[in-house]
Amino acid sequence: xxxxxxxxxxxxxxxxxxxxxxxxxxxxxxxxxxxxxxxxxxxxxxxxxxxxxxxxxxxxxxxxxxxxxxxxxxxxxxxxxxxxxxxxxxxxxxxxxxxxxxxxxxxxxxxx
Amino acid sequence: xxxxxxxxxxxxxxxxxxxxxxxxxxxxxxxxxxxxxxxxxxxxxxxxxxxxxxxxxxxxxxxxxxxxxxxxxxxxxxxxxxxxxxxxxxxxxxxxxxxxxxxxxxxxxxxxxxxxx
Numbered sequence: 569x570x571x572x573x574x575x576x577x578x579x580x581x582x583x584x585x586x587x588x589x590x591x592x593x594x595x596x597x598x599x600x601x602x603x604x605x606x607x608x609x610x611x612x613x614x615x616x617x618x619x620x621x622x623x624x625x626x627x628x629x630x631x632x633x634x635x636x637x638x639x640x641x642x643x644x645x646x647x648x649x650x651x652x653x654x655x656x657x658x659x660x661x662x663x664x665x666x667x668x669x670x671x672x673x674x675x676x677x678x679x680x
Numbered sequence: 681x682x683x684x685x686x687x688x689x690x691x692x693x694x695x696x697x698x699x700x701x702x703x704x705x706x707x708x709x710x711x712x713x714x715x716x717x718x719x720x721x722x723x724x725x726x727x728x729x730x731x732x733x734x735x736x737x738x739x740x741x742x743x744x745x746x747x748x749x750x751x752x753x754x755x756x757x758x759x760x761x762x763x764x765x766x767x768x769x770x771x772x773x774x775x776x777x778x779x780x781x782x783x784x785x786x787x788x789x790x791x792x793x794x795x796x797x
Binding site: 617 | 684724
């Protein structure tokens with residue numbers, strides 16, 4: 569069935585370092601890949617997304633890359649700050665406007 | 681712009697009791713989703729509405745869960761009877777429901793944290 573695997577489950581970095589979170593999806597029909605940030609006790613918030621016709625997208629300190637052949641996509645955060653500490657979820661959509669299949673989440677801790 | 685509203689924020693019930701959650705989507709959003717998020721996991725879709733019609737309810741445990749979206753705006757999700765394993769955060773999300781630049785961003789509400797004792 570539809571599945572998204574996310575790694576690592578926890579990630580600890582020093583302030584200013586880069587962080588990378590990787591996801592793999594199972595269904596080759598997936599064509600939309602958003603990333604959500606969820607702070608403790610709060611709602612998931614979209615931070616960046618990418619469509620299957622694009623290989624990379626950047627927004628200031630965050631970027632997402634997509635490898636359709638390998639069915640991999642990754643989130644890259646540069647110059648991490650303590651306020652980046654949160655749980656990050658990747659997701660894949662089997663069709664645009666369809667349901668999101670979420671990964672298990674990565675808890676990112678940025679140490680000052 | 682007002683976000684997705686949900687109530688209550690917290691609910692504690694005994695197993696076998698019933699419970700209902702309410703969601704008010706962003707104004708003008710045609711698509712509404714209910715997700716279940718168990719502690720330490722990613723959200724899992726329970727049901728998706730397009731206006732007041734069901735698009736996907738394949739993972740909704742229909743023997744105990746029900747949802748409706750009368751008039752294509754607000755929605756309620758009900759559990760009857762509740763089981764211990766229903767303890768989770770129930771998230772409502774909404775989206776425009778049409779392709780805006782090829783995507784249809786989902787915006788989440790704050791969720792309802794349900795504890796079943």
